[in-house]
Amino acid sequence: MSEPSESLLSVQGLEKHFPITKGLIKRQVGAVKAVDGLDFEVRKGETLGLVGESGCGKTTTGRLITRLLEPTGGKILFEGRDITHMSQGGLRPLRRDMQMIFQDPYSSLNPRHTVGAIVGAPYRIQGVKTEHGTKKAVQDILELVGLNPEHYNRYPHEFSGGQRQRIGIARTLALRPKLIIADEPVSALDVSIQAQVVNLLEDLQNELDLTYVVIAHDLSVVRHISDRVAVMYLGKIVEIADRKGLYEAPMHPYTNALLSAVPVPDVKGRTGRERIRLQGDVPSPINPPPACRFHTRCWKAQEVCKTVEPPLAELATGHRVACHFPENAPKDAVPGDAATQVPA
Template identity: 75%
Template sequence: MSENLLEVTGLQKHFPITKGLFKRQVGAVRAVDGIDLAVRAGETLGVVGESGCGKSTAGRLFTRILEPTGGRITFEGRDVSHLSTAALRPFRRDVQMIFQDPYSSLNPRHTVGSIISAPLQIQKIPTPQGTKKAVQELLELVGLNPEHYNRYPHEFSGGQRQRIGIARALALRPKLIVADEPVSALDVSIQAQVVNLLDDLQSEFDLTYVFIAHDLSVVRHISDRVAVMYLGKVVEIAERDALYASPRHPYTVALMSAVPVPDPSRRDRAQRNRVLLTGDVPSPINPPSGCRFRTRCWKAQEICATEEPPLVPRAGDPASHQTACHFPVVEGEAVQGRSPAGASA
């Protein structure tokens, strides 16, 4: 898993804010504002962060559903940042997306067979045994009945619809799949089934995943590495076990402390260790200078307001564990802002 399949450098996506009759631009929402990432072939890279941090926008940039404002996207060594629609067609065969909402990502007027066969027809991929047979095999692969070929999306449950979305993404046998919160709209028991299905498919087809989620427990189960985003930036990235055992960025520490603990015997201790952040998330229209987390950080000092910390390995960490913080948290350090015993998480 040493070869990088996808690399992004300085990636940006700014959505313009216009005003008046002539749509004069008066500002921009900096959804993604300069991220550097590499996705290794065969791995699962988890991307986590609270709502509005830009992780879903980043996923749409990786798949080139959105045109980047700045930066560079490289896939298998080829720059795909600003390709035309026609030039993107071969890229679409190798990179697919599973969308968050299984209820809105499937066209209600089309049958399941039509939905899953659409990528094959658009890419003009020959199917020796016929398109219907190929679609039925895909349905069986994701745990659905081949007889569902002629049914419509409204006849399925949420979990079944998400399986249809997975089958559509697999139709072209891609190398990279970006899964944008694929289980967040599903019941907990169904979430486990879908996550296990993705795991099995990865082993069978040698897939590479970018798994976007806000559920840290799910990310821990499925990911090899984890990137943490805050307000359009990656603030920490590390191997899964290293990140969960020793988070370095104060924001990551706060996120980890918010993970619900199912064991009642450990719940009181978890509540005592809960880090409560003060203040609101700054606006992506006008983010703070320097470190973007400094307005909510208990370790912020003067340098945090003037210099943006680079995403680099900190003292004592391996090269794979990178943190964008001037004063990273060290193991055993006392953390301010912890809630008192019995406080609500």
């Protein structure tokens, strides 16, 4: 992972509400608030991990960033340029700089196309000419991701899951993008193959100076590959910190609960470690709880959590957390009157 520098992507108040309609005239009676006010940035050369439970809005966020979905509100700035409501014609050249690795390597590849046609599609769509022809360029990319260049004329069904994901990665790399959104890139793969793909992504980042947003629910994978980690809950980010700060001293109760569920292979590492079991189900994004959305499942919740929404405040340590009672936070690091809320 390269040393991060200036901002490549900036997300400000991003929202995506899916309307719920009823009747023959499709009257809107509500909305699914899948993403409800996100603020974060991704610096050039870094990897930002985006984690949370299923249904928290991670994948929707990735699709909004790449403009596969139209945002309901907020802003998306790429290299300082507002792309929030850019037309499809305006987005076409932008696709060269922003690509996506999809979760399922089985359904994301057209079974009727050869590997050469799949990986070479970006060149045809963008009208890009290569020095030695498209076939040579595709074979070079296949070799770059650990596949045999002779696989050019084969079909997806002839490959294993890990190889198919490498084909998807090769397609993503064809135009040498600056930003790659990896949506659960290893969740559909065997454990033994996951490490290979994660290591491949790291090697490609170092070699090609890539920037990643890695969407995952597996915190072990995120810890291995990320520079910074953002934790989502019910459409909102509740904590952002550098990898070491978040894993060694998580501040939001929800982050603590997620980390307590991560398997630890070392028996000594499990000594004194308490598993936090959250009570109740995840609330509906159609009608989320008021104020702090986590208060219905939080063991630290008090009356203020039900009436006042905690902002995603930045502490003196650089850690950002949306909680009235953050854990593991030095009192002198909590801004304003919030210091009095930190338990001794």
